[in-house]
Amino acid sequence: MTPVLYELRGRDDRLRFSPFCWRARLALAHKGIEAELVPMLFTDKSPIDFCDSTTVPVLKDAHGVAMDSYDIFKHLDAHYPNAGNGPLIGDAQAQARLNFVKVYAEQVMAVGFFRLVALDLLAAIHPDDREYFRSAREARFGMSFEEFHNVEIARGILDSAFKPLRGLLANQPFMDGDAPAAADYLVFGFFIWAHIVSDTSPFGETEDAGDPLVQWRERMMDLHDGMARKAPRASEIAQ
Ligand SMILES: N[C@@H](CCC(=O)N[C@@H](CS)C(=O)NCC(=O)O)C(=O)O
Structure with missing residues (x-):
């Protein structure tokens, strides 16, 4: 499956400013992974109803779900250790x-x-x-x-x-x-x-x-x- 990144949107759908979602976006780019970006509002969290999180970013891919920007780094290192520019975190x-x-x-x-x-x-x-x-x-x-x-x-x-x-x-x-x-x-x-x-x-x-x-x-x-x-x-x- 294509990885999906759920992230916050602003007053215009092109406005994607969440600092935590940007961490996830940059980490995906670091690994050379293209993800589908799905917007969410603070007051309509239905896009992430499938998981146990009330915050974004949430990443869903073939390996599972990661529900926090730092956990997304760990998830990407665990499942795509040498992809793109290599490890995000290291040892x-x-x-x-x-x-x-x-x-x-x-x-x-x-x-x-x-x-x-x-x-x-x-x-x-x-x-x-x-x-x-x-x-x-x-x-x-x-x-x-x-x-x-x-x-x-x-x-x-x-x-x-x-x-x-x-x-x-x-x-x-x-x-x-x-x-x-x-x-x-x-x-x-x-x-x-x-x-x-x-x-x-x-x-x-x-x-x-x-x-x-x-x-x-x-x-x-x-x-x-x-x-x-x-x-x-x-x-x-x-x-
Ligand atoms: N610990 C989380 C924090 C994520 C976070 O606070 N995200 C905000 C968007 S910037 C959120 O979804 N807030 C939902 C809310 O406050 O209801 C991470 O690093 O991913």
């Missing part, structure tokens, strides 16, 4: 280290991105989903979207969160070394999320082309035939 030691990258990306860096684009994200979400998403996330933030969206605070968080990435990328082209793999995709998911929903740069009013992190972001945009660069952005699609 057990590499996986143990990757766990740190995942926690850092989701619990430190992502907060900065979310505060940078919160209102743009809400506008990019399907109108039927906005009330659900607003109330679920406001309960989590402990404040309104309008208060949470704060470019100055966001850039402060990101300036700090970007330091370890810059330190690493000053010495190697990708987080995983000479070529991109799971660590790069885990982190880049949040960059492409913000890029699709908003025109506000995470780097400030002007971007420094000599910044190793800006250079890495550009390399990531170019990967796999420029799939991230080609992704339609909210600002390109009429409201």
Whole structure:
């Protein structure tokens, strides 16, 4: 069977911005696997009724179902170990280290991105989903979207969160070394999320082309035939 990736769609079906779904898309591209992409709304999860997940991405293929972006990496490595560009994660030691990258990306860096684009994200979400998403996330933030969206605070968080990435990328082209793999995709998911929903740069009013992190972001945009660069952005699609 053709693998199927279930992913979140936005107000327009071309808007596919979920950071977790992007991890899965990039991982599939890394393996050279073409998947059918099936959209889902927050408020209509019927496409993934067949499994035990309430979130996307979900990947279904001939080997079974993987219901989380990180589990999709593991599933692809288990069932397609040497396909395309090879392993995503690597050995057990590499996986143990990757766990740190995942926690850092989701619990430190992502907060900065979310505060940078919160209102743009809400506008990019399907109108039927906005009330659900607003109330679920406001309960989590402990404040309104309008208060949470704060470019100055966001850039402060990101300036700090970007330091370890810059330190690493000053010495190697990708987080995983000479070529991109799971660590790069885990982190880049949040960059492409913000890029699709908003025109506000995470780097400030002007971007420094000599910044190793800006250079890495550009390399990531170019990967796999420029799939991230080609992704339609909210600002390109009429409201
Ligand atoms: N741990 C999951 C998180 C996935 C996740 O939170 N996905 C969001 C879309 S970006 C979702 O489906 N949320 C459903 C909901 O909040 O009801 C992963 O890494 O795959």
